[in-house]
Amino acid sequence: MQAFAPITEIRGHDGTVIKIDGQYASHYRRGGMQTADKIEAVAKLLGESGMVSGDQIADVAHGLKYFDRAGLKDDYDKDIYKCADWLHRLITGQFLNEVEDESGSGEK
Numbered sequence: 001m002q003a004f005a006p007i008t009e010i011r012g013h014d015g016t017v018i019k020i021d022g023q024y025a026s027h028y029r030r031g032g033m034q035t036a037d038k039i040e041a042v043a044k045l046l047g048e049s050g051m052v053s054g055d056q057i058a059d060v061a062h063g064l065k066y067f068d069r070a071g072l073k074d075d076y077d078k079d080i081y082k083c084a085d086w087l088h089r090l091i092t093g094q095f096l097n098e099v100e101d102e103s104g105s106g107e108k
Contacts, residue, residue, distance in 0.1 A: 016048075
């Protein structure tokens with residue numbers, strides 16, 4: 001397994017630097033950076049862009065959480081499905097199971 005150096009900052013498209021620091025459960029530290037810190041940095045950059053609403057930022061945050069921890073806390077496929085579910089909601093306004101229920105398939 002490859003060792004990663006801790007990420008201590010994220011640089012935004014405008015050159016803004018966000019410092020990263022914190023300690024959380026191991027399944028929220030993939031890549032040497034806390035998931036919460038990644039979410040906060042991404043949310044801040046999206047919010048500052050003015051192109052993304054608060055609800056959409058929340059959807060991105062949930063998707064990032066499940067993507068980042070995939071296979072570390074729960075089953076990999078389960079976490080990836082949850083990530084896809086939140087990103088689907090971001091794009092369409094509906095969770096995947098809501099779309100599947102409308103189709104009458106009853107499958108998830």
